[in-house]
Amino acid sequence: MNDAVIRAEGLTKRYDATLAVDELSFAQPRGSTWGLLGGNGAGKSTSIAMLLGLLVPSAGRITVLGHDMARDRFAALARMNFSSPYVALPAKLSVAENLRVYAHLYNVRGAEARIAELAEELQLTDILNRPAGQLSAGQKTRVALAKSLINRPELLLLDEPTASLDPDTGDWVRSWLERYRAASGCSILLASHNMAEVERLCDHVLMLKQGRLVAEGRPAELVARFGRASLEDVFLDIARDRRATA
Ligand SMILES: Nc1ncnc2c1ncn2[C@@H]1O[C@H](COP(=O)(O)OP(=O)(O)OP(=O)(O)O)[C@@H](O)[C@H]1O
Structure with missing residues (x-):
């Protein structure tokens, strides 16, 4: 896909004995909002840190907005940005x-x-x-x-954009992001533990487990494929190995 905003190919990060991200590959189209999901320790923050050029991958390749992050990351970084409530x-x-x-x-x-x-x-x-x-x-x-x-930025990486917000303020932020992306055409990749938020904002989700991509698709598609009522149920099925992953 030539119009990918992010292309990851075999992205891997190993910390001694821990394989934090294990051959992650995806191509996110420009203008889309994708979700990066997974339980604690699944590899979301490590993936985002590699996409931002903060961590050097152990293997694999990242292209952001057409720039190879290994060779040309400053050209990409000028056109992207990042927000996390955990970075003061x-x-x-x-x-x-x-x-x-x-x-x-x-x-x-x-x-x-x-x-x-x-x-x-x-x-x-x-x-x-x-x-x-x-x-x-x-x-x-x-x-x-x-x-x-x-x-x-043409690409916005968001790590848990509504963590620790009350429901009213969280809803304000989600509505604001919806208006902003419609007006700007900005692509968004967001990591979140809030499945209702992901269902509302994301066109497509990547589900990670122990560093591996175990399921992906539109939220409604995943809910149908797993025969469940909500993305939260799909998340729990994957986390608890209740069903073969797809
Ligand atoms: N600097 C590090 N040194 C060693 N291991 C690390 C380091 N950073 C992360 N890990 C390990 O890599 C794995 C993935 O961690 P990561 O922080 O990417 O997960 P996460 O999906 O963002 O989790 P959370 O939802 O809890 O933030 C975990 O097993 C974690 O302990």
């Missing part, structure tokens, strides 16, 4: 200062206007001067999203 922003810098640092790192032209635009869209205007360390979980999530959109 410098706590003493204000929200605006944090966004300026990232705007500078990504060489964003018209940085102040971009920050004002994102602050407006993500309801950050009233907290721009507040230190990042003093924000609530919901505010931190919105700031992390603003940070991840500062360079208008």
Whole structure:
């Protein structure tokens, strides 16, 4: 598939005795939202870290937006971004200062206007001067999203975008992401443990277990293939080996 935003071929990461990711291959089409699912320790974060060029694969090849990550990762990194509630922003810098640092790192032209635009869209205007360390979980999530959109990425990697949010705030973030991708055409790969979120946002899911890709397809397709009522049931079947994987 030539229009793949991410192409992984035989992607493998070994830590001594642990095979964290085991020959993962997939091609995600541009403009799609895909989910990376699996239980704790399945290899999601390791896969994302390799896609971001933070970890060097033990074997295999990654192409992002047409760039081979082993040879040309800076060209890809300029056109992508990442958000995770588990990566803290410098706590003493204000929200605006944090966004300026990232705007500078990504060489964003018209940085102040971009920050004002994102602050407006993500309801950050009233907290721009507040230190990042003093924000609530919901505010931190919105700031992390603003940070991840500062360079208008064509590919957005999201690690549990709504972890630790109350249902109302989680729903706000999911609705916001739906509007954002429709307006921007951005491709998204998201890791999540929230199956309702995945069913709502993802066109296609990759299910990992012990580093291996054990099932993939559209959420509705997987639910039908496993003869279950929801993606949560499919997840449990795979996690508990209740059915042959497909
Ligand atoms: N730096 C490391 N050194 C050794 N083993 C590691 C390292 N990082 C991860 N692992 C192991 O690799 C495997 C995959 O871990 P990973 O963090 O990618 O899983 P995950 O799917 O993101 O899990 P979670 O949902 O708990 O975040 C696990 O067995 C983990 O213990």
